[in-house]
Structures are given as C-alpha cells and as structure tokens.
Amino acid sequence: MGKNLRQQRRGKANPRYTSPGHRYMGDVTYRNLIPGKVVDIVHAPGRRSPLAVIDAGGQRSLFLASEGMQVGQSITGGNAQGNLVELSGIPEGTKICNVEMNPGDGGKLCRASGSFAMLVGKDGNKCTILLPSKKKKAVSARCRATLGAVASDGRSEKPFMKAGTKHHAMMALGRVYPHTAGVSMNAVDHPFGGQTRPGKVKTVSRHMPPGKKVGSISPKRTGKKKRS
Incomplete structure (x- = not known):
C-alpha cells in the first residue's frame, strides 16, 4: 500500500510543514516612522537581512535596514542614505529599496538582502524604476522608498x-x-x-x-x- 504524498502531508499542517511564525519579529511597513530615530538593529529570524527598530514619538515599529544605517541615526524625509522619501523628491539615478507599488502599501519591491532598484525617469505623476531583473516598472510618484540598498549585501x-x-x-x-x-x-x-x-x-x-x-x-x- 502506498504512502501519502508530500503535498498530502503538507495539508495536515504538522510541525515539519508549519512555519515557526511565533519567532518572527512582525510586519515591516512604513507606518509611524517620520520623524524617527534608530534605537536598535536586530537579527530577524526568517529574514536574510537585519531589521531596524524605529522610535517615533514613543511608538516603535520595524524598518528594513539599509546599508550604512546605524543606531542613533534619524529617519527623516531628506536625501541621506536610509531616509524615507517619496519618489517625486528623489533625483534620477538614485539607488532605492523597499519601494511601494501603490501609495501607502508599506513597501513591496526590492526587500531582499543587498537588493536595490534605480530611479531612471519621471513623467508627470509617474516614475519609472529599473528593477534588479532589468525590467522597468512605472509606479505613482507618491509612492515612497528607502534611499540606498538593503543591508547584508554579499551574504550568499x-x-x-x-x-x-x-x-x-x-x-x-x-x-x-x-x-x-x-x-x-x-x-x-x-x-x-x-x-x-x-x-x-x-x-x-x-x-x-x-x-x-x-x-x-x-x-x-x-x-x-x-x-x-
């Protein structure tokens, strides 16, 4: 008599096929960040890159750490590495990461360790970004992104x-x-x-x-x- 297939056992949700979600740090979004301050950079189980803990007026949230980010750094809307800026305010040719696809979605593109996109053009209320796959994508100019590349480049x-x-x-x-x-x-x-x-x-x-x-x-x- 045959045994259950791998996909059949996975559907039973036994410990081998269940993700250890109780150890994960939480969602990484752009809520309650500006103005903020980096109070800690922590290892996040289940992720390839570290996370920054941002304190903004007593409220703490998680932020995807970029290269060069350090404890005590301020997160503002300026053109410095690690800051959070709308695409309309970023010069062309700048490296960006954790880019929003729709305004307010918290960041969807280029979140893996060491990855980044390049802002290559602006046309009215649309901005064109060059993704790591060499594909160009047009998104709203009101979408936000983090300046620089995600930390842990060269991990592999x-x-x-x-x-x-x-x-x-x-x-x-x-x-x-x-x-x-x-x-x-x-x-x-x-x-x-x-x-x-x-x-x-x-x-x-x-x-x-x-x-x-x-x-x-x-x-x-x-x-x-x-x-x-």
Whole structure:
C-alpha cells in the first residue's frame, strides 16, 4: 500500500510543514516612522537581512535596514542614505529599496538582502524604476522608498562549509530541507519512485484524486520551449 504524498502531508499542517511564525519579529511597513530615530538593529529570524527598530514619538515599529544605517541615526524625509522619501523628491539615478507599488502599501519591491532598484525617469505623476531583473516598472510618484540598498549585501558569498550549518539556516526560514526528488524515492512513497526516470506521463488532470496529483497538473503546454 502506498504512502501519502508530500503535498498530502503538507495539508495536515504538522510541525515539519508549519512555519515557526511565533519567532518572527512582525510586519515591516512604513507606518509611524517620520520623524524617527534608530534605537536598535536586530537579527530577524526568517529574514536574510537585519531589521531596524524605529522610535517615533514613543511608538516603535520595524524598518528594513539599509546599508550604512546605524543606531542613533534619524529617519527623516531628506536625501541621506536610509531616509524615507517619496519618489517625486528623489533625483534620477538614485539607488532605492523597499519601494511601494501603490501609495501607502508599506513597501513591496526590492526587500531582499543587498537588493536595490534605480530611479531612471519621471513623467508627470509617474516614475519609472529599473528593477534588479532589468525590467522597468512605472509606479505613482507618491509612492515612497528607502534611499540606498538593503543591508547584508554579499551574504550568499560566504560558504556554509558544513551540511549542518545549511540545515539550521533552512530550518530558521521554516522551509522543508533537503528536498528529495520523486524519482529518488521508493515506489511506495511516490508515483515516480522505484526507477531512475518517471516511467509514465507526467501530465495529470486537475480532477484526479490528491494521491495522483504529481508532475504537471493541468498544464497549458508541455515539452521544451523554443527559444525566441
């Protein structure tokens, strides 16, 4: 008799597939920040970059730390690194991070460690930013962003050296690690198991029972994609 598939076990919400949300610091938004002061820079479990604790009139909130940010620094609307400014007030060619897609949403773009966007153009009430993917995106000039790049640039350049170190890093993120391929399992554990290749058609109907939903589920297309 076969065993439950990985996606079936995940749906049961057992500890292995549950993210340790009780250890997370909280939401990182732009509320109650200006004028503010950096009172601490802390490690945030589940994140790749540190967070800054901002005190604004007795109210504390979390802020995505940028390169060069330090304890005691003031967060204002000026053109200094780490400040929070609307895109309309930022010169073209400036590095920015944690950019809002819509005014007031708290920041959605370029939040990973070391990432940043570039403000490349302004046209009325729209600003064009160049994302790390080299894609250009137009957003409202009233959207806010943090000047500079997110801290912890070069984090991925440091080698893990040991498998145990990698294990603990992935456990802190709440991800299942290592990820075992279906063809590497036994036949009772996965429909593709027991041999070195799937040995069957990988396309599956969306109306199949959960134990059959492996491979390409209701795909729009199959086969290799031709280069354009």
